[in-house]
Amino acid sequence: CYNGVNSRELKHITKELEVNAPASEAWELYRNLGLINLIDRKLTNIFQSTEVLKGDGGVGTVVKFTFVPAGNSSYTEKFTVIDDQRRVKDTKGLEGDCLAIGCSVQILEYEIIEKSQNSSIIKSTISYAVKEEFQAKDPKPSIQVVEAIVQISKNNELEVNAPACEVWELYRNLGLFELAANELKNVVQSLQVLKGDGGVGTVVKTTFVP
Template sequence: MGSQELKHITKELEVNAPASEAWELYRKLGLLKLIDLKLTNIFQSTEVLKGDGGVGTVVKLTFVPAGNSSYTEKFTVMDDQRRVKETKGLEGDCLAIGCSVQILEFEIIEKSQNSSIIKSTISYAVKEEFQAKDPKPSIQIVEAIVQSSKKFLERNN
């Protein structure tokens, strides 16, 4: 497969909530519950295929309209010290249109006692034969998840 350079799309969003609370939402399966409650316009369903939210957990997100497409990912890093969660795409999204790798990382950065930054980074590589099409992961979906978590955290703080 030849070594491909990873491209990165990074976004940061400040949240008026402690980093510990934000991390509690992002680690394990908290985000899936939030997606099921708040993002029904984007996701038809979320399903844990394997695991309990720790490293090795595999989840499938099915997009609206029903059955149109889905994205399956595996949790690869869960670092409570650094507040970093990383997932690797297994199928769907960018992988379905020419990417060979898709990695999503969420990092919760403490700003002050009552505020934090949610940093989301999508790293991806494009297969050589698809370079001309320049496929990209759905950053809008990640942004919708982060915005929804910001609202949730600020309302509960």
């Protein structure tokens, strides 16, 4: 029972998206504030700001999302379930979105389902109930926003067609800096090794193009 609404009266909208990441890694992003931080960086066309009003990412955390344009509308949710064993996270809407146009309940559930060793499925389910006096208008939550959020977690991956040992050889020393100097001339004006040869303790100065 949610806010006096029987669970059988709830309507549901479900979307699934496969990502090229182990379920454990995807869950680590979703289980706390990792996803909120990613939203803040990647969805600036949708969200003006995200603000943690209470908590540190555990159950009871309250987050406020302000949509673009600033002050136009917002949505506040509370983390109510974080189940590491089932990889399920539930958030309950406190105000805004569907709740502002006739819904009495809005719950978002993320479930991370293991598909293979290196892939998983992000299942997003919005459960909601409409107040009797708003039934004719048939208000619905913004599933497009949820889809955008899930999509950025998929786009946060980077697959490279090279053996891991070759990629590591590029990253472990000065190879990446040399590549940046050669390929990013429109961004990097110069790279200068102030100290070291690429090992621990190496100091590199990057000068950007004005």
